[in-house]
Amino acid sequence: MLQGKKILLGITGSIAAYKTASLVRLLIKAGAEVKVVMTESASEFVSPLTLSTLSKQEVLSKIADNNAWANHVMLGRWADIMLIAPLSCNTLSKMAAGNCDNLLMAVYLSATCPVVVAPAMDEDMWHHPSTKRNLLTIASYGNHIIPVNSGELASGLVGDGRMAESEELVEWLRNFFFKKESLKDKTVLITAGPTHEAIDPVRFIGNASSGKMGIALATELQNRGAKVHLVLGPSAEKVPPGIEVTRVESAQQMFDACVQKFDRVNWAIMSAAVADYRPMEKANQKIKKKEETLTIELVKNEDILKHLGTKKKNGQCLVGFALETNNEKLNALQKLQTKNADLIVLNSLNDAGAGFGVDSNKITIFDKRGGERTFETKSKKEVAADIVNTIIDYCNE
Ligand code: CTP
Numbered sequence: 001m002l003q004g005k006k007i008l009l010g011i012t013g014s015i016a017a018y019k020t021a022s023l024v025r026l027l028i029k030a031g032a033e034v035k036v037v038m039t040e041s042a043s044e045f046v047s048p049l050t051l052s053t054l055s056k057q058e059v060l061s062k063i064a065d066n067n068a069w070a071n072h073v074m075l076g077r078w079a080d081i082m083l084i085a086p087l088s089c090n091t092l093s094k095m096a097a098g099n100c101d102n103l104l105m106a107v108y109l110s111a112t113c114p115v116v117v118a119p120a121m122d123e124d125m126w127h128h129p130s131t132k133r134n135l136l137t138i139a140s141y142g143n144h145i146i147p148v149n150s151g152e153l154a155s156g157l158v159g160d161g162r163m164a165e166s167e168e169l170v171e172w173l174r175n176f177f178f179k180k181e182s183l184k185d186k187t188v189l190i191t192a193g194p195t196h197e198a199i200d201p202v203r204f205i206g207n208a209s210s211g212k213m214g215i216a217l218a219t220e221l222q223n224r225g226a227k228v229h230l231v232l233g234p235s236a237e238k239v240p241p242g243i244e245v246t247r248v249e250s251a252q253q254m255f256d257a258c259v260q261k262f263d264r265v266n267w268a269i270m271s272a273a274v275a276d277y278r279p280m281e282k283a284n285q286k287i288k289k290k291e292e293t294l295t296i297e298l299v300k301n302e303d304i305l306k307h308l309g310t311k312k313k314n315g316q317c318l319v320g321f322a323l324e325t326n327n328e329k330l331n332a333l334q335k336l337q338t339k340n341a342d343l344i345v346l347n348s349l350n351d352a353g354a355g356f357g358v359d360s361n362k363i364t365i366f367d368k369r370g371g372e373r374t375f376e377t378k379s380k381k382e383v384a385a386d387i388v389n390t391i392i393d394y395c396n397e
Pocket of ligand 1: 273
């Protein structure tokens with residue numbers, strides 16, 4: 001899994017830096033190419049000569065050295081992944097704030113590859129609220145975090161904060177590349193967000209869907225190597241780069257975009273909260289306030305999931321969602337059947353932490369073969385992983 005992988009190792013000033021000598025050796029042994037960038041304080045804990053000897057590459061630590069400029073942009077582009085290990089408290093806070101006062105930070109800020117960090121610090125620093133906040137901040141930028149171990153610390157105390165061992169870091173990287181390539185032959189269509197059905201040029205019928213669940217699914221699938229087409233209704237959420245996005249407003253536009261793409265995908269996941277009805281006519285001018293009551297006649301929108309269910313070919317997997325407030329299981333199973341889906345993901349508005357706008361969700365997944373999997377309330381990121389794992393299991397059964 002690590003054969004030929006390009007790993008950019010960033011080393012910061014922590015006693016755990018001494019472990020990077022064995023880390024570089026293990027990575028090279030596994031067939032990876034390793035380039036090292038270190039902060040000046042890191043070189044007080046481990047010698048650049050040791051690392052350049054083990055990696056067979058020059059070790060960089062200054063933006064300019066011997067009148068030559070270190071090309072930090074190209075280093076980040078060269079790498080398949082940047083691993084910052086050990087990550088000191090100081091560099092963590094710089095990453096959270098976006099400070100750029102050394103080569104390692106310049107490389108990190110311009111890196112286009114995924115970044116993973118292995119923190120190392122004393123227990124009290126590790127538990128400080130600012131450390132927790134900074135970790136959450138860098139995780140929200142998309143960085144991966146390898147948990148610290150508990151054990152003997154440099155201070156002589158015993159507790160949390162030890163950097164993961166070199167073998168664990170290598171294992172993490174192996175899993176990362178395995179996961180990243182596991183769906184590389186899959187193309188997936190996802191719908192997400194609400195739809196807006198225009199009443200007049202300034203008004204619409206819509207709903208409170210944020211698009212978070214669908215975007216989390218698109219991100220998870222992309223992280224596992226799938227090619228993702230996201231058909232996204234009006235949503236303020238950010239979509240990570242690399243996901244092909246078609247922005248739509250109405251259910252009709254969402255329908256057209258999906259029908260056009262469905263033939264070429266392996267899986268389709270319909271997580272959008274599509275408006276069931278649209279105004280029969282859209283007024284050309286803003287409707288003026290005249291009478292005491294106003295009646296707008298609505299007509300049914302085409303059901304995208306149901307339509308794709310009639311077009312589904314052998315080998316294609318179709319996944320729907322069911323957001324219910326009552327008779328949840330019965331309604332979900334009915335949708336599974338009437339829409340000819342393979343799997344249906346039920347979330348109930350009766351469950352705390354589930355539904356629109358929130359960052360968590362609680363789901364049960366039913367499949368066409370009678371399978372049922374219930375999950376705890378989790379972050380939408382974790383829920384996305386559960387859904388993807390369930391689709392994989394269903395397809396491999
Ligand atoms: N769906 C769709 N197109 C529609 C309506 C719904 O593709 N016009 C999809 C949703 O994306 C979801 C599933 O159908 O995957 C179920 O949506 P939901 O709103 O829960 O159910 P409806 O079929 O609209 O039925 P109801 O509103 O009566 O519960």
